[in-house]
Amino acid sequence: MALLEVNNLDVRFALRQGEVHALRDICFSLERGERLGIVGESGAGKSVAAFSLLNLIAKPGFIAGGTVTFDGQVLNRMSERGLRKVRGNRVSMIFQDPMMTLNPVLSIGEQMVECLKAHRRISSKEARRIALDKLQQVQIPSPETRLDQYPHELSGGMRQRIIIAIALLLDPDIIIADEPTTALDVTIQAEIMALLLDLCEQHNVGLILITHDLGVVSQVTQRMLVMYAGRVIEQGPTREIINDPQHPYTQGLINALPQMATPGEKLNQIRGSMPSLSNLPSGCAFHPRCDFINRADGKPRPPAPSRCLNLSNPATAVWRVIWWLKCSKIAV
Known part of the structure; x- marks a missing residue:
């Protein structure tokens, strides 16, 4: 049984x-010490998924169904009371x-x-000693002063x-990192991600990394989920998805990476924007x-291709082809 099952x-x-x-x-699992990436544009549902794991959804939001084990x-x-212990x-x-996150007056x-x-x-003396040790682990200079x-x-x-360091204080089994490097410059981002990866490997801590940056996910995680409009549209081993994406949205995210553009030309981008969750398109x-669709097909929305399935399993290949033909008309 996996450490975390959704x-x-x-x-x-x-x-x-x-x-x-x-x-x-939404369906996925996380083994002890495993690193999982959740990617997608703003509004895809990544942060809501993260908050749902610890039942931190504030009203008027609520978990209507399913389980987080x-x-x-x-x-x-x-x-x-039980959740506070977790x-x-x-x-x-x-x-x-x-x-x-930090209290400015303390x-x-x-x-x-x-x-x-x-x-x-x-x-308090023992707690301060542990806090000092954790600051040293995250390579804070002059930790006593800090x-x-x-x-x-x-x-x-x-x-x-x-x-x-605070996340590591109590030696957790899982760390959920919700875009931890968003407000930092590129050099500091690389340092923070390298530090987080190193600490997780040292302590055998599971990591759920939420980001919109496929470049970071490809370097840090072992498996990944791609989310769009509140659904998981693709999941599997990170390397397999990066090298052989099965959904055009995943391909669009990969093509949008700066290194995928021709030097001197505009960066590639996915046209349009994320649809409103209150007015999702049909199909x-x-x-x-x-880019593969000629027009809306008007059919009922099909289930996500990765729903509770391991996409690395070859047995699902035929199912994915059937799904693809149902929800889109391929341009010829």
Whole structure:
């Protein structure tokens, strides 16, 4: 049994005009120490999926169906008290903006000690020792000094290292990183991702990396999910998907990488934008933007090709061809 299993996860938002499906039939698993990437454009449902794993969806959002099972426990059916024992303790999350995560009126040391004492019965002196050790692990210079500093006194890259150190404080089994390098420059991004990868390998920690950057995913993760309009449209080993994408949206994301463009010419891009979840097109949700489609076919929306399936299995090849013919008209 996998450490984390997500089966047919359905998340909705109750709005005045009716319920909006943010996620539909999301299925994936994560083994201990495995690294999984979730990619897609803004609005694809990546962050909603991450928040759903720890049941952090705020109203009017709610989990309408499916299960999130962690180490035999169904998290979306646990009480708030039970979830507090899992959040931060066994499953940690790194959010996009460190300044929104760190408390500006508390020193770094106070925040780290508070986190430790919330989950363990230890003295303040022992908690501070553990906090210092974690700062050293994430290669913070002069860690003793940093413990007594406040978030605004640190650079963006150093704040992100602090967040990673806090995520590692309680030796979690899984770290969920929601676009952890969005606000950083390219050089610092590479350093942070290399650090995160190294720490996960050292401590055998599972990683769920959420990003829109396929280049990062190809270097860091072992498996990946591609999301579009609240659905998983493709999943499997990262190398196989990068080398042989089965969905035109995945191919479009790969073609949009800067290194795929001809020098001196415009970068490749997917035409159009992500559709509104309250007004999804008929058939395949991607067909209005797809270069392989002549027109909308008007047929009911088919299930996602990767729904609860391992796309690396050759036995699914015929099924994928049938799905493709159902949801699109191939230009000839």
